[in-house]
Amino acid sequence: MNILVCIKPVPDPEKYGQLKIDEKTKRLVREGIPAVINPADKNALEEGIKLRDLKGGRVFVLAMAPEFSRDKLIEALAMGADEAYLVSDKAFGGADTYATSYVLAAAIKKISQGIDPQRDLAFDLVLAGNESADGATAHVPAQTAEWLGLPHLCKVSRLEAGDESENAFRAWKRVEAGKAVFQVNGPCVIAVSTEINKPRLINAMGIIKAKKKPLTIWSNEDLRLDEKTIGLAGSPTQPGELITPDLRRASIDLGSDAEAAADEIVKIMKKAGV
């Protein structure tokens, strides 16, 4: 079973307090904030590795990101992926989810061609996190599936692969009334939620082995996509106005008389409608 997992390097969610948005470009200022593999993508990778270990085959990882994110691909290899691809080009910058998914789909097709040019798609399954911790649109997996012409499921919290002859997957997802179970034939795109599993920790031997695994970096010279369809130019949506809420904390000296201070606190709370 060939599985491709899309991963996205995102600023460490634990450092979001330090994140700023450039008011002119409306982009995140990521300098000084360490990147991590998007948490839900790590769940997707874990699921891919588990399926591969169960059914055999290979796990490929793919990211569209700046070239300095190479270490996140190595991290994915250290976790257990077999092969990694990074598509990186200034021309991809400023992409919305539409343009991002277009590039990812093109890269998936190109990787597939390298594996088996006879097949429309050499992957049985494309996995991704349901949403990224930074953008959180949850658009990309479904959009990628549409570009590839594949069936897709989102918010999957449990996944099972059927017998090889079936080439089918059973996927569970939470719905308002409980859980719904879907059966979908591969190849398909499945976006997983973080509850699906607990990603394994990387071990030292995995890091050493990762250095010997193939990592390919492609620019748009390799993908040959029309520049009007990628990056900022290929993005039909653009960020609107930015409004920063005033979160300053007021400090009021209530004096040293505890009872009077308590009365004052009650008054303030009532006035605030607490």
Next chain:
Amino acid sequence: MNFNFTEEQEMLRTAFAEFVKEDVAPNAAKWDEDDYTPTELMPKMGELGILGIFVPEEYGGVGLGHTERVMALEEIARYSAGLAMMVFTHQLGMAAILDFGTEDQKKNYLPEMCAGTKICGLAVTEPGGGSDVAGQKTTAELADGQWIVNGRKCFITNSHIADTTVITCKTGEDERGRASFSAIAIDKGTEGFAPGRHENKLGLKGSVTGELIMNNVKVPEGNLIGEVGKGTPIAMKEIGEVGRASMTAIAVGILRGCLEDSVKFANERIVYGKPIAKLQAIQFHVAENRVAYEAARLMLYRAAAVKDAGKPATIEFGMAKYFATDKAADAARRTIELMGGYGVVNEYAAGRYLRDAMACISSGGTSEIQKIIIAGDTLKKF
């Protein structure tokens, strides 16, 4: 000169930090409070490659060096100096087997120790003193293909949990009539070999420290580590380079705890309507914590790089251990002072940092012993 870690080392640090965040940080205060040794984490640390990181792959290790080993210890000690103490003592015994053991001994002992399914220890100190190696009273006599070991070791880390302990003992005299010592591996459960008193320590709780009692313990002759009469160099090398490196790494972890906690507290504590970080007196404390941490860290990794280059590093680690443990105690006290009343509340870790740092000063050779070693080298070189 390149002061940067490699990409691989940075990834290892991140991996170690993730383990620590998940399994160590949330439990460290409780382990300290209960003086509980989390041996159940050993297989997980084995699986992550922490325990055998410096051991060649053929013996179940990862095949990296001591830089990576102390890096893991620093990460663990950032939250639990006690657990780091347990881990490094395990590695100390493993290092003796790796550096001086026979091929059979390495193949017999190291894979399970790397995996964390067996725990190791090294026992040198006796009631008469730790650094006075020649004053050891424990003896081993060879009779009918077995060593008969008698004596008592004290202040031994992993005393009550080790499956195998490498002990040093007097096995005869040299040609000048001086006592000569050998190293012998004794397995748990060997008749006459038992842990004694379990010490109630000031700090480094979470690691067991206690006595080992040997009463006519019969050990196979093949358990000798290294050559007969060469036990002292084994103890000196491993304590001097692996032990002191590790104590330095633990102190650097404590220093980082002091630095991070003092910055967090200074930014969050509001007095007179503003964070105390705006006050110059507090800034001085923070700056001193930063300088102490950075300097100790540089000394640690420089010494580790010297060892990984295959050069003798006893002096480098002696200097690093003396400096880092001393500065860790200073920084812990400073952090307590910076936090005012909160500093002495055990809900905050600053008090634990001070207890742990003080315990580090006497472990692996006191500061005075380090200064004697450093002075001896300095007077020859300068």
